[in-house]
Amino acid sequence: MKEEFxxxxxxxxxFYISFKKDKILxxxxxxxxxxxxxxxxxxxxxxxxxxxxxxxEKDEFFYHEAIAHPPLFVSENPKKVLIIxxxxxxxxxxxxxxxxxxxxxxxxxxxxxxxxxxxxxxxAAYFNDKRxxxxxxxxIEFLKKTDKKYDVIIVDSSEPFGPSSVLFTxxxxxxxxxxxxxxxxxSAQLGSYLFHKNFISEFFKDVKDLFKDSYLYTGITPTYPGxxxxxxxxxxxxxxxxxxxxxxxxxxxxxxxxxxGSLMSEI
Amino acid sequence: MKEEFxxxxxxxxxFYISFKKDKILxxxxxxxxxxxxxxxxxxxxxxxxxxxxxxxEKDEFFYHEAIAHPPLFVSENPKKVLIIxxxxxxxxxxxxxxxxxxxxxxxxxxxxxxxxxxxxxxxAAYFNDKRxxxxxxxxIEFLKKTDKKYDVIIVDSSEPFGPSSVLFTxxxxxxxxxxxxxxxxxSAQLGSYLFHKNFISEFFKDVKDLFKDSYLYTGITPTYPGxxxxxxxxxxxxxxxxxxxxxxxxxxxxxxxxxxGSLMSEI
Numbered sequence: 001m002k003e004e005f006x007x008x009x010x011x012x013x014x015f016y017i018s019f020k021k022d023k024i025l026x027x028x029x030x031x032x033x034x035x036x037x038x039x040x041x042x043x044x045x046x047x048x049x050x051x052x053x054x055x056x057e058k059d060e061f062f063y064h065e066a067i068a069h070p071p072l073f074v075s076e077n078p079k080k081v082l083i084i085x086x087x088x089x090x091x092x093x094x095x096x097x098x099x100x101x102x103x104x105x106x107x108x109x110x111x112x113x114x115x116x117x118x119x120x121x122x123x124a125a126y127f128n129d130k131r132x133x134x135x136x137x138x139x140i141e142f143l144k145k146t147d148k149k150y151d152v153i154i155v156d157s158s159e160p161f162g163p164s165s166v167l168f169t170x171x172x173x174x175x176x177x178x179x180x181x182x183x184x185x186x187s188a189q190l191g192s193y194l195f196h197k198n199f200i201s202e203f204f205k206d207v208k209d210l211f212k213d214s215y216l217y218t219g220i221t222p223t224y225p226g227x228x229x230x231x232x233x234x235x236x237x238x239x240x241x242x243x244x245x246x247x248x249x250x251x252x253x254x255x256x257x258x259x260x261g262s263l264m265s266e267i
Numbered sequence: 268m269k270e271e272f273x274x275x276x277x278x279x280x281x282f283y284i285s286f287k288k289d290k291i292l293x294x295x296x297x298x299x300x301x302x303x304x305x306x307x308x309x310x311x312x313x314x315x316x317x318x319x320x321x322x323x324e325k326d327e328f329f330y331h332e333a334i335a336h337p338p339l340f341v342s343e344n345p346k347k348v349l350i351i352x353x354x355x356x357x358x359x360x361x362x363x364x365x366x367x368x369x370x371x372x373x374x375x376x377x378x379x380x381x382x383x384x385x386x387x388x389x390x391a392a393y394f395n396d397k398r399x400x401x402x403x404x405x406x407i408e409f410l411k412k413t414d415k416k417y418d419v420i421i422v423d424s425s426e427p428f429g430p431s432s433v434l435f436t437x438x439x440x441x442x443x444x445x446x447x448x449x450x451x452x453x454s455a456q457l458g459s460y461l462f463h464k465n466f467i468s469e470f471f472k473d474v475k476d477l478f479k480d481s482y483l484y485t486g487i488t489p490t491y492p493g494x495x496x497x498x499x500x501x502x503x504x505x506x507x508x509x510x511x512x513x514x515x516x517x518x519x520x521x522x523x524x525x526x527x528g529s530l531m532s533e534i
Contacts, residue, residue, distance in 0.1 A: 011309075012308070012309040013287070013308070014286065014287030014289060014307050014308045014309055015284070015285070015286055015287070015307065015309050015310065016284070016285050017282070017283070017284050017285075018282070018283050018284075018285065019281065019282055020280070020281030020282065022281060040281050040282065041279070041280070041281045042278075042279040042281055042282050042462075043282065058461070059461065059493075194325070194326065194489055195309075220487065220494060220495050221494070222461055222493045222494045222495060226326075226489045226494070227487060227488070227489045227493070227494020227495065228487050228489060228494065255528050256528070257524045257525070257527050257528025257529075258524070258525055258528035258529065259528075260524050260528075261522050261523070261524025261525035261526075261527075261528060262524075262525065
């Protein structure tokens with residue numbers, strides 16, 4: 001009988017989810033983190049960073065639609081977009097559905113980009129869009145140096161420990177504030193609605209006053225802890241609740257009503 | 268070292284979730300199904316029927332809010348409500364938030380009601396509400412006999428195999444149609460948006476034409492397969508999309524925008 005390998009992700013010491021590795025595709029240690037890719041019959045190819053599910057082919061659209069479209073609609077007519085993290089390319093795909101001029105994607109780990117090109121080619125194809133500019137660099141260092149002013153910044157990071165921990169600080173949000181224009185909008189993934197509630201609550205209280213209008217909101221994420229993810233959205237001037245969503249953008253699940261129905265001032 | 272017991276629910280042969288049984292509270296075989304209750308440190312008390320998670324103390328509100336409020340708001344001023352299944356009492360709790368006159372709850376398995384009274388006392392407390400009438404009977408047999416006309420029927424069943432399989436038939440929906448008044452509305456849980464898509468699609472096509480207005484809709488369910496559940500809503504006369512949701516009902520998560528944003532004509 002063929003030996004079976006299973007991946008487990010604990011969401012709590014007494015609760016985990018487990019995927020059969022129907023085919024192991026890649027396992028390496030990059031400069032920043034452990035990267036694994038395997039194929040699962042139901043979910044398709046699955047990307048794991050430091051033991052946590054990042055994307056699966058089947059359900060990645062839920063997360064990427066929810067992180068990308070809200071800030072783009074709140075900023076009204078965004079032309080210049082910055083993605084910090086997002087090395088798989090899913091957020092980039094959603095951003096490029098809008099009529100933007102340029103998207104800078106700043107991913108710290110080039111091995112994530114390579115893994116996406118090899119095992120998620122449909123998503124990684126958007127790296128080749130003429131409007132996309134892929135930069136392998138630390139997001140904070142990039143922001144410190146750049147003079148560019150963005151309409152939208154999207155923080156598509158991994159969890160708040162390891163290489164992404166610096167992205168969950170007031171200092172980083174102040175840096176981003178300086179790098180968006182007067183109508184600029186920021187969105188960021190903040191964690192599981194059920195499992196990381198206390199962390200999200202404290203972090204949001206710490207940064208929300210930097211912006212005129214700030215909310216938490218949620219979206220479905222079948223393979224993330226608890227199935228429901230929390231995002232933050234921060235606007236320098238435009239009202240988030242009164243944002244107008246045009247009908248010209250196709251999504252598979254996320255939309256204006258689901259977004260507006262999930263807006264929260266606290267968690 | 269103390270021996271550890273873990274419950275596993277496979278959502279696919281290559282994917283499962285697992286809960287540590289921090290304390291085993293009940294295990295029995297009723298006339299209809301296997302009933303288990305255990306305590307888990309994160310989720311609280313967990314009810315399992317025939318190997319599938321039904322409710323956990325921590326997340327049951329997501330499911331019960333989503334199945335109960337939509338039909339009650341679509342029917343406008345519901346007075347007489349029937350719940351088929353729902354032996355844990357969570358749907359009853361949500362229904363009783365509305366200004367209804369009577370709620371008949373028809374649960375086939377009295378052992379489910381007993382388990383709820385013993386291990387989910389906060390939910391089961393609603394069995395004692397003066398407006399609630401708890402009946403231990405087969406839902407189909409009850410409908411065949413009754414002359415009552417309901418404003419709302421909610422089908423809060425287990426999965427479409429075992430004791431609940433008859434609740435996923437056109438014949439059962441015809442019976443329900445005869446038991447609601449001219450403005451009557453029905454809601455029913457239909458399965459996982461990701462794992463049972465084909466079944467839901469076929470079933471919905473088979474019954475939707477029995478009613479003037481029919482939709483599928485979704486809601487979060489952290490401990491159900493895929494984290495996103497699909498419901499059907501069927502209205503004899505009133506428009507589902509134009510339903511007006513009053514602000515007098517408190518929910519923890521579900522609301523008018525999340526409901527309306529999730530309405531689908533097909534899946």
